[in-house]
Amino acid sequence: MKVVLASKNPHKLVEISAILKKLDMELVLQSELGIDLEVEETGTTFEENSFLKADAVMKATGLPALADDSGICVDALGGDPGVYSARYGADPTLDDWGRLLLLLKNMEHVPDGRRQAQYVAVITLVYPDGRIVRARGEVHGELLREPHGTGGFGYDPIFYYPPAGKTFAEVTAEEKNRVSHRANALKLLYEKLSEEKKNVDK
Numbered sequence: 001m002k003v004v005l006a007s008k009n010p011h012k013l014v015e016i017s018a019i020l021k022k023l024d025m026e027l028v029l030q031s032e033l034g035i036d037l038e039v040e041e042t043g044t045t046f047e048e049n050s051f052l053k054a055d056a057v058m059k060a061t062g063l064p065a066l067a068d069d070s071g072i073c074v075d076a077l078g079g080d081p082g083v084y085s086a087r088y089g090a091d092p093t094l095d096d097w098g099r100l101l102l103l104l105k106n107m108e109h110v111p112d113g114r115r116q117a118q119y120v121a122v123i124t125l126v127y128p129d130g131r132i133v134r135a136r137g138e139v140h141g142e143l144l145r146e147p148h149g150t151g152g153f154g155y156d157p158i159f160y161y162p163p164a165g166k167t168f169a170e171v172t173a174e175e176k177n178r179v180s181h182r183a184n185a186l187k188l189l190y191e192k193l194s195e196e197k198k199n200v201d202k
Contacts, residue, residue, distance in 0.1 A: 002026050003125070006057040006067035006069060015144075015177065016066065016123075019186045023193050026065070035060050041083065046070065047123035047134060049083055054126040062128060062138055070121035070181060072155045074103070074143065076110045082120075085154070100147065104158060107143055115143045115161060119181040123189050133192050137184030141168075152176065 001027050004014055008028065017027045030037065038054045043049040046069040053067035058149065071085030081088040081103065088099040118138045124135040139161065147157035149169030156168035163181070164171050168180075177183055 002028060002063055003162060004028055004030050004032055004035070004057050004061050004063050006037070006039070006043070006053040006065050006066045012068070015182065016068075016186065019190050020193075021146045023197060024053055025193075030057050030061070030065075033061055033063075041069070043069075044083065046083060046120055046136070047124070050122045050124040050134070050185065051126065051132070054124045058126045058128060063093065064125060064127045066123065066125045068121055068123045068182065068185070070119065072103075072159065073118050074119055075108065075116045076114055080123035098154060100158060103143070104145070104157065104162040108145075117143050119155075121185040123185045125181075125189070125193075133189065133196065137181045137186070137188060139179060139181045139184060 001024065003015065005019060005027050006030055008029065011028055015029060018165050020027050035057060037056055037060060039053045041049040041052065043052055047096045049070040050067045053069070054065045057067065060066035069083065073079045073082050086146055091100045094102065118140050120136065120138050122134065141159050141161045144158045144160050144167065147169070148167045151171070151173070152169040160166070160170045161168055161171065163179070164175065166175055
């Protein structure tokens, strides 16, 4: 079965394809089907935004579509930046580094021990017949006061992951892909789709 990824990101395609191949699903980017959609993320939760993207691409292609929405949620900021992680600060001139520095500035008066944060990813698969399969993954850590490491992207240089004793910008890509929020969401998605397949095959 062909599934369309509601994204233009080839890295996501590789990461998610590895899971879906085990279930006899072929994942293709929306651009491969000539679809160039920019879905407005008007939802207030990761669940809502991932559904909006998947649903729009499913309707545009007539094929099952999969989308993810992710970000970082900081306890001391009431869960912000959350769904606005990629546009934190509402300043279009800010890049990833600018948003990271803004988050550090907004956290400068928060004491050590109260700097907990979670990366969250929600993956939603929408079928043309109306079925929806959704999986949420999280990884918990804390925010440092200054960046460490040169790998990763986004807020990774200040996201300290205690089990590794490093930030997400200091671990290897292989390490991160085993424990990340998206990896955890993908594991759960695989479990749900495997169960669904078993029920169909009965």
